[in-house]
Every structure is written in structure tokens, then in C-alpha cells.
Amino acid sequence: MNFPDFIKRDFSLRSFNTFGIDETASLYMEVKTVDDLMQIYRHASLMKVPRLIVGGGSNLLLTGHFDGLALRMAMKGMHIEREDKEYVYVSAAAGEKWHDLVSWTLKSGLGGLENLSWIPGTVGAAPVQNIGAYGAELKDCFFSLKAFDFEKGILIELGKADCRFAYRSSVFKNALRNRVAIVEVTFALPKSWKPNITYAEVEREVKRRGITGPTPEEISEIIVEIRQRKLPDPAVLGNAGSFFKNPAITAERLSELKINYPGMPAYIQTDGRYRIAAGWLIDQCGWKGRRMGNAGVCETQALVLVNHGRASGADIATLAKAIEKEVFDRFAIRLEPEPVFV
Template identity: 55%
Template sequence: MQSHISLQHQFSLKHLNTFGIDARAQHYLRVTDEGQLRAVLADPALAALPRLVLGGGSNLLLTGDFPGLVLHIALEGKEVLSSDGQHHYVRAAAGENWHAFVQWTLAQGLGGLENLSLIPGTVGAAPIQNIGAYGAETKDVFHSLRAFDTTSGEIVTLDSAACRFAYRDSIFKMAEGKQLIILEVSFALPKAWQPNLRYAELATAVQQQGWTAPTPQQVADTVIAIRRRKLPDPAEIGNAGSFFKNPLVPGEQCARLLAQFPELVHHRQADGSEKLAAGWLIDQCGWKGKSLGRAGVYPKQALVLVNNGGATGAEVQALAAAIQADVQARYGVRLEPEPVFV
């Protein structure tokens, strides 16, 4: 296999996934400029390989070695672009650390991303998963992105409508978008910023600080404190954050569940469906703090699965399947994992 790009072979991905799974890539390329992607596409042998696009590895479960080419997107750069009557526009390259980018926008005096503080991963991954937390989602402040089309070799620009954002979903997780590699993302941050305190826990925590008119930085600091209290640091214990999506069920199904389980945690949606709290369901099934092999459920948050040391992807997968089976048997609700299994 010949190419002028510098590949590494049998490359350990242990430090490139937040679960800390020790899997290897048959071939690995750290992508620092768009030209490398064109070179991969121009090389018939490389273009034919199975391909995994990797960012921060924070929404990924490696179930074994990857028998192909891992493209690790490490593109860097960020800037304030412009402003109009309503928004400030900022742009960041796909390889930028998400939390560092959020903190950078706050340092520029720009609010809008503070509720998404301390979410692990890269800027390029944010639209793919439509990451969200504490009453906010990427789509709320998304403007556009540039992506490399691995089918045509062209650079394409997508606006919010083209990204087809939904709850933890986007076109990039669908068949018609999987050939796109995100290069950079632009956000429209509101000039008339108001704190988003719709999430009760966040509102209470801000109120306890005595802030009647909190700044974006104060909201961010509160979010960071809550996350650090509830969630494990991937640098200390391997995890991918919330492992399961909060399931959406029809209103009638929720009503039947409430009749049987009056304490059921649920949140009514605009369309009449109900969003259930996956962590509550898992906790009620007795999984919080329990382990299966070297994989376990975090004692402080049942929604987080952890690598207790040396766990394989298969062990995490087996734990997830056991939890799914218990929740299905007790509540008739199917939990869907958030991370991509590879």
C-alpha cells in the first residue's frame, strides 16, 4: 500500500477513546489538513479500506480491533467571524476540544454555549450527536458547517435544515450523511443573551448562588460544578458519559406505566409524547454501582457505564445488554445506547 501520507500501523486507540478500551487500528492517520483527506481518496488501496472517522472518542465503544483505516480528525483553529443585528458568528475547526471552545467563546464575552460546558469530545462531533445538556442542544445555536464528501471529493456546506437535527441525532448518523467528514462548524450566538434555566436542577443551583441575573460564565461554572459532582472524569475512570438515550414513549404508554409505577420520572413533550429518565429506570432495576466483569455502572449516576480497569468493549457491551433486558422486562421500554458501537 503506497501513499505519500504518513500512516501508522497496528496503532493503539486506548488513549483516543474516553472508555479507555485497548483496541488497535490496522492503519491510522492523524488528519491535520484537508489535503490529507483528498490524498486518501486518491489512493485506491486506502479508499477501499473500511474507514472510521475519530474525533475525541467520547461517543464511541470499540468492541474490538478496527480492521481498516482510522482517520483521527485533528484540525485546529477558531475565530469570531462577524456579527449582525441579532447574532455573533464564531467558527471552530472540527478537531478543537469542545469544552475548551465553549470556554473560549465565554472569554470573548459571548453567551450561548454555556449550558453545554464540560461535555467531552470535539467540535466536529457536536452536530453529529446534536449534543445537549441542561435544556440546550447544539441545534439551538448552530449556523452551518463545512464537510468533506468522501464520495465526490468535494467540500459541501450544510445549514441547520440540511443537518436534520433531532434528539441526539442528525443526518450524519443516517445512510445519506455517513460519507461526510465534518471539517469546521459555525455557530450563531445571540446578542440579546438570556440565561437558559429551563432545567430545574440548574435553575435551583443558580438560585442557591444568589444570582438573580447570572452571566454566561456564571451559568457555565454552575453547569461544570453539577457535571463534576455527578459524572466521572474520563481521565480518571473510563466512560462515555450518558450511555443510554432518555427514551421517548407515547403518552398512553406513559399513563399506563404511571398507574403501575407512580414515581416514574417523565417529561411531557410538545407533541404529546413523554421522555422518560433512563437513569431512573436503570436505578430502579438495581444496577447503580453494580459490575459485570470489569465494566460497571457508576455509583453516582446510573446512566453512566464505566471501565473499572482493563475492561474490553465486549464486556461493556454485555453489561449494556443486561441492563437493556432488565428495563425491557420491568417497564416494557427499550433503551437505546448513545455511543456508536464499532
């Protein structure tokens, strides 16, 4: 099959996945403008091959060679779109690093994203996962996004309801997976900002520092410090952050488990179910710090799987399966990975 000259062949994706796994894509293109996406749409040969949309690769597990077209979203730019009585609307291009956006909003005197500080990845990838941490989720401040629709060859705009946000999920992981490429995201940041310190670890640190009215900057600083203390730097030890979702169980099942595990941490949800800390389950099974060859579990956070240098994506997947089995055998709870397996 003939492909245009602007497409690179047999391209290594090692630099574009935080596990640092050296797998290749048959075809590759760096996307800097919407016109780049239109070029793909106009070439029938490119429209016939599978697509993989890549941001920072912090939620990606490459388990082998990708026989298709990898598109790395590299669009740049951040600006204040507009404001009204309640919100300031901030827009950022898909290729911007997520934490760079958080830092920029804080320097601009805007709160709302501080609880999501230091999360790896890009702005364009953030809605796909509906990233969340320390008592907040992306959807809390999300307003809209623009995406290129490969089926129609046009730019579309989606609001919050269109995105079908759920716990670590969205329409982009389901019905629109690889059909659209997110190019810009807009957030509604509240003018009447209130601190969110509902997460126990953050609340404890605020009290320890003697802060009575924390600012967005102070909350961000605390969260960055916590994350850096607990999570390994992907540049030093390859990882994708939290590897498993926190599973949800019924109140009845929780009561049964509490008989044998009274210290099991559980957090009630709006639907009446409880989320269990997946890291706690894994730790109880003795996996923290363990290795299977070059794939292992982080010594400081059992929820993080790591690449000790030469692990393949298949090695990481095998380790994940072993953990899932042991957790299920012991607790009858199924763990679900967060990363996308390719």
C-alpha cells in the same frame, strides 16, 4: 494492498476513546488539514477500505479490532467569522475540544453555549450526536458546517436543515455516516442573550446562590460543578458519559406506568410524547454501582457505564445488553445506546 507511507499500521486507539479500551486500527492517519483528506481521496487503495472518523472518542465503543482506516480529526483554530444585527457567528475547527470552544466564547463575551459546558469530545463530533444537556442542544445555536465529501472529493457546506438534527442524532449518524468528515462548525450566538435555566437542577442552584440575573459565565460554572459532581472523570475511570438515550413514550403509556410508579420523571416533548429519564429506569432496576467483571455502572449516575480498568468493548456491550433486558422486562421500555459501536 499497497498503502502510502504517511499511513500508520496497526495503530492503538486506546488514547482516542474515553472508555480507554485498547483496540487497534489496521490503518491510521491524523488529519490536520483539508489537504490531508484530499491525499486519502487521491489514493484508490485508501478509498477501498472502511473508514472510521474519530474525534475525542467520547461517543465511541470499540468492540474489537477495526480493519480499516481510522482518521483522527486534529484540525485547530477558533475565530469570529462575522456578525449582523442579531448574531455573532463563531467558527471552530473540528479538532478543537468542545469545552475549550465554550470557554473561549464566554471569555469573548458571547453567550449561547454555556448550557453545554464540560461535555467531553471535539467540535467536529458535536453535530454528529447533536449533543445536549441541561435544557439545551447543539442545534439551538448551530448555523452551518463544512465537511469533506469522500464520494465527490470536495468540501461541502451544510446548513441546519441539511443536518437533520434530532434527539442525539443527525444525518451524520445515518445517510452521511463515514461518507463525510466534518472540518469546521459555525455557530450563531445571539446578541440579545437570555439565560436558559429551565432545567430544574440548574434553576435550584441559581436560587441557592441567590443569583437573580445569571450571566453566561455563572450558568457555565454551575453546570460544570454539577457535571463534575455527578459524572466520573474519563481520565480516572473510563466512560463515555451518558450511555443510553432517554426513551420517549406516549401519554397513554405514561399514565399506565404512573399507576405503579407515581414518581417516574417524565418530560413532555413537542410531539406530545414524554421522555423518561433512562438513569431513573436503570436505578429502579438496582444497577447503580453494580459490576459485571471489569465493566460496571457508575455509583453516582446510573446512566454512565464505566471501565474499571481491564474491560473490553465486548464486556461493556454485554453489560449494556443486560441492563436493556432488565429495563424492558420491568417497564416494557426499550433503551437505545448513545455511543457508536465499532
